[in-house]
Amino acid sequence: MATITIRKINNTLYTSRKFCGWIFAILLLISCGRDGGSEEVKRSAYYWSTTFRMDSTKLNFIRDHGIQRLYVRYFDVVTDATEGAKPNATILFQDSLPEGVEIVPVVYILNECMTAGTEGLAEKIAKRVLQMNETHDVIGVKEVQIDCDWTLRTEKRFFSFLTEIRKILAEHDIQLSVTIRLHQLSGNVPPVDRGVLMMYNTGDFTDINCEKPILDIETAEPYLRYLEAYKLPLATAYPLYRWNIVFRGSHYIGIMHGEDDLPTLSGDSIVVREPTLDEVLEARKRIGALRPDANDETILYELNDYNITRFNQNDYEKIFAR
Numbered sequence: 001m002a003t004i005t006i007r008k009i010n011n012t013l014y015t016s017r018k019f020c021g022w023i024f025a026i027l028l029l030i031s032c033g034r035d036g037g038s039e040e041v042k043r044s045a046y047y048w049s050t051t052f053r054m055d056s057t058k059l060n061f062i063r064d065h066g067i068q069r070l071y072v073r074y075f076d077v078v079t080d081a082t083e084g085a086k087p088n089a090t091i092l093f094q095d096s097l098p099e100g101v102e103i104v105p106v107v108y109i110l111n112e113c114m115t116a117g118t119e120g121l122a123e124k125i126a127k128r129v130l131q132m133n134e135t136h137d138v139i140g141v142k143e144v145q146i147d148c149d150w151t152l153r154t155e156k157r158f159f160s161f162l163t164e165i166r167k168i169l170a171e172h173d174i175q176l177s178v179t180i181r182l183h184q185l186s187g188n189v190p191p192v193d194r195g196v197l198m199m200y201n202t203g204d205f206t207d208i209n210c211e212k213p214i215l216d217i218e219t220a221e222p223y224l225r226y227l228e229a230y231k232l233p234l235a236t237a238y239p240l241y242r243w244n245i246v247f248r249g250s251h252y253i254g255i256m257h258g259e260d261d262l263p264t265l266s267g268d269s270i271v272v273r274e275p276t277l278d279e280v281l282e283a284r285k286r287i288g289a290l291r292p293d294a295n296d297e298t299i300l301y302e303l304n305d306y307n308i309t310r311f312n313q314n315d316y317e318k319i320f321a322r
Helices: 002-035 056-064 121-135 157-169 182-186 217-224 277-290 314-321
Strands: 042-047 070-082 084-088 102-109 144-149 175-180 194-198 234-239 243-248 252-255 269-273 297-302
Touching: 042 121, 042 234, 070 121, 070 297, 084 157, 144 157, 175 182, 182 217, 194 243, 217 277, 234 269, 234 277, 277 314, 297 314
Parallel strands: 042 070, 042 297, 070 102, 102 144, 144 175, 175 194, 194 234, 234 297
Antiparallel strands: 070 084, 243 252, 243 269
């Protein structure tokens, strides 16, 4: 009798321990999924040009690296002395959109527009984006993104604008995201569904002595201390681009976007600034250490032929790797 009782107790203990072990394993998996990021990284890129062209270089890059989402700049919003805020530099679609790739329309708004008044602006922007989607057969849009370098001075009005446009887009089952610059991490969280951390433009490109104006992890560190506690779902964008900066002596003249778009004089200097692969990987590693979920979607800035041929194929895979 005693032996039978002991066996039953031992079986019960074994079953109880096994059950607890399964519960612990499940909780561990849930915790890793929440805090440690998902196993698969969503691969995305920005398309930031006034003309949408899909040549073989871009199409091959999208195919070879499994790009799932393109953030396409639709137009800018600028200020006019007589008209107030108005659209500018609207994209011209010359080629079809790549199949199987989600499109996120992006609208860049100059911060000055927030000081000029925003009455009716949310409705105008939402209507224009929806019309462009319909005109250019951009189907299945799930998200619209607003890009604006808002400041403490314009935050209240900008956040009010975001609340309004988010409500309008929600009526069409479309979410709203915003870009988050490093200096904005220490401020209030915008009223949107999610954000994209812009892990670039860390230095003063107008200073000839600033050697890493695009990406310098040491310069970014003071801002990154706010990242872990930032209460907004985030993706992160990393830079591939370069700047050809013209200086006259030590005086900043401008950035050359083409061979003849900025007049130069004899004696002017053209300084090339671009991040290395190691710098991009270091930045991504740092973000992953502080906020793993912010790398769940990794976005390259930006998709053009120079940027996507700078490194070899394995190098880009390193950027996207978990």
